[in-house]
Amino acid sequence: MIRNRSIGAALALAPTSAFAQTASLDPAGSGVLLAGVNWLQGTLLGNVATAVAVIAVAAVGFMMLTGRLNWRYGATVILGCFILFGAAAIVGGIRSVATGVG
Secondary structure, eight states: OHHHHHHHHHHHHSOOOOGGGGSOSSOTTHHHHHHHHHHHHHHHTSHHHHHHHHHHHHHHHHHHHHTSSOHHHHHHHHHHHHHHHTHHHHHHHHHHHHHTOO
């Protein structure tokens, strides 16, 4: 009796995948949403966005140098551009630290 309980407890605590997690990761009909998100990402990080960010950083820098813009606000704009375009690298670094890989 005690032997059966210990075997049952060992099997209950054994690492197995949950049945709910074995389903497909992408639900039906999510292809359209995924395509839309990929388009939005391409638009926000594409050539046009890069050109707009370069012009914005140049304009903010010029305004900071001429004294027409507060340095704190200008630094916030420039830092925001770095975060926007470096988001993939930032997330990759956080994910590797969180999972302990690498």
